[in-house]
Amino acid sequence: MTDLDATAPPYAPFGLDTDPACSGLVPSTVETELGPVRVHQSATRSGSTATLLLHGAAGGWTTWTPLLAAARAAGEPLTDVVTIDLPGWGDSPGPRIRSRLTLDSLADVVWRIVTLLGYSRADIIGHSLGAFIALHLAATRPAQVDAVRLVSATSFSVLASVEHPVRSFGAVPGFTLLLGVFRLLRMGGDRGAGLVRAVRRIGLLRVAVSPLFRHPLRVPRSVVDALADEVRPDSFVRAAEATRAYDPRRRWASIRCPVWAVRGDADSFVPSRDLTGLLRAIPRATLAEIGDCGHFAHVERPRETLEALGLMTWRSSVARNDEAAAR
Numbered sequence: 001m002t003d004l005d006a007t008a009p010p011y012a013p014f015g016l017d018t019d020p021a022c023s024g025l026v027p028s029t030v031e032t033e034l035g036p037v038r039v040h041q042s043a044t045r046s047g048s049t050a051t052l053l054l055h056g057a058a059g060g061w062t063t064w065t066p067l068l069a070a071a072r073a074a075g076e077p078l079t080d081v082v083t084i085d086l087p088g089w090g091d092s093p094g095p096r097i098r099s100r101l102t103l104d105s106l107a108d109v110v111w112r113i114v115t116l117l118g119y120s121r122a123d124i125i126g127h128s129l130g131a132f133i134a135l136h137l138a139a140t141r142p143a144q145v146d147a148v149r150l151v152s153a154t155s156f157s158v159l160a161s162v163e164h165p166v167r168s169f170g171a172v173p174g175f176t177l178l179l180g181v182f183r184l185l186r187m188g189g190d191r192g193a194g195l196v197r198a199v200r201r202i203g204l205l206r207v208a209v210s211p212l213f214r215h216p217l218r219v220p221r222s223v224v225d226a227l228a229d230e231v232r233p234d235s236f237v238r239a240a241e242a243t244r245a246y247d248p249r250r251r252w253a254s255i256r257c258p259v260w261a262v263r264g265d266a267d268s269f270v271p272s273r274d275l276t277g278l279l280r281a282i283p284r285a286t287l288a289e290i291g292d293c294g295h296f297a298h299v300e301r302p303r304e305t306l307e308a309l310g311l312m313t314w315r316s317s318v319a320r321n322d323e324a325a326a327r
Contacts (some may be wrong), residue, residue, distance in 0.1 A: 007204075011068070011300060012066070012215070014304075015066050015220035016063065016226050017222075023065055025042060026043050030112075033108075034106070035083065035114060036048040036085060037087060037276060039117070040081075040083045042079060042081045045117075046121045049080060049120075049121040050080050050114050050117065050122045051078050052124045054082065054110065054130025054215050055128075055129075056126075056130050056131070057128060057235070059128075060089050060226065061085055063065065063226065064125075067306065070306055074303065082119070082122075084110060087109065088232065089232070101238050103132075104140075106133055115122060121145070122145055124149065125151070125298070126149070126150055126153070127151040128151070128295070131153035132153060132154040132155070132243065134150065134153075135153065135252055139254050140253065142254065147310075149309040149311070151297050151305060152270045153274075153278070154264050155274045156248060161176045162244060163244060172271065174268045182236045186234045209221070209227050212294055212296060217311065249281045252278075255282050258310075259285040260288070260310050261286070261291070262283070262289070262290055262305060264292075264294070264301070269295050270295065275289065290307045291306065
């Protein structure tokens with residue numbers, strides 16, 4: 001496993017951008033069996049392979065804008081980008097009937113959108129829940145997935161916590177407590193939603209989300225505001241329940257495409273053993289740990305994340321730019 005030096009580039013250098021045009025993206029809405037899904041894709045299509053970005057729980061398409069900005073700043077912009085607000089997050093309302101939200105139904109909806117946009121293959125970048133869906137797509141659609149690039153992938157510890165929260169509490173206590181709180185808030189209905197709004201109103205949300213970041217006070221306000229909008233207990237619990245009875249080692253053993261996986265060294269939701277555990281299921285995976293970073297590496301350390309995921313050579317890009325400036 002590579003340990004990347006994160007001392008040179010600044011921490012969380014880009015805020016979240018809600019204007020799709022700034023990222024070269026065009027919005028649209030696709031009707032699916034799980035309801036309408038909001039999509040943002042590159043204004044032009046240059047090939048048959050989509051660069052598919054799948055956000056995590058408590059997120060939306062805007063969480064990828066720092067990564068897109070970092071790629072543009074390095075002179076290596078991502079092309080054929082497709083970002084999806086997964087059902088229940090962002091501007092996608094999600095299914096009214098809870099039983100319809102399963103891992104297979106989510107994967108089917110994601111792939112239907114990819115093909116409707118004219119792509120036949122995908123290079124998938126996923127964060128947290130989105131990384132879990134990316135792995136499932138690679139396992140179930142091996143002929144269509146060219147590569148999987150994972151940022152703090154939901155995996156063994158979270159799955160154990162969902163199945164056995166008391167017995168597995170020590171694995172990821174932060175996640176287990178959060179899931180328990182969200183279950184209570186969901187039961188509270190409007191009162192639970194009101195409590196979430198009150199936490200935001202009195203300014204405690206930055207404190208509440210601090211375990212997700214290495215330096216919570218240095219995270220741009222736009223990131224905290226986006227998390228506030230995406231604190232959706234019902235969607236979070238539904239997503240967690242969709243992972244029940246999943247056997248990752250058996251399912252992921254069929255993955256044949258290249259896999260890159262990264263985590264921040266201070267990630268409280270994905271322990272280091274989960275990252276190395278991927279090698280037992282996917283022996284050829286390339287692993288990296290990003291220093292001075294929490295659960296949102298693509299926001300906290302976007303340039304290092306691009307490099308670790310095999311999407312660019314950041315240090316080489318800096319050297320080329322320095323040489324050009326000298327000339």
